[in-house]
Amino acid sequence: MENLLYYLALLLCPIMIIGMFYFMSKMNHTNQTQKSDVHSLQQDIHQLTEQNQKLMKEVQSLKNK
DSSP, rough: OOHHHHHHHEEEEHHHHHHHHHHHHHHHHHHHHHHHHHHHHHHHHHHHHHHHHHHHHHHHHHOOO
């Protein structure tokens, strides 16, 4: 019985390491996706800010007429 527990422990260690590497690589992929999403949102904000400035100028010019 003691030998069985010993071999079970020896088998569990590599299996747990493989699982750890799998989940770590999955986390890394998720972080890269989130970074690209943040970059995309920043570009959208920049475009909206430019559009807002143009519209504010247009409204101001209409008020001055």
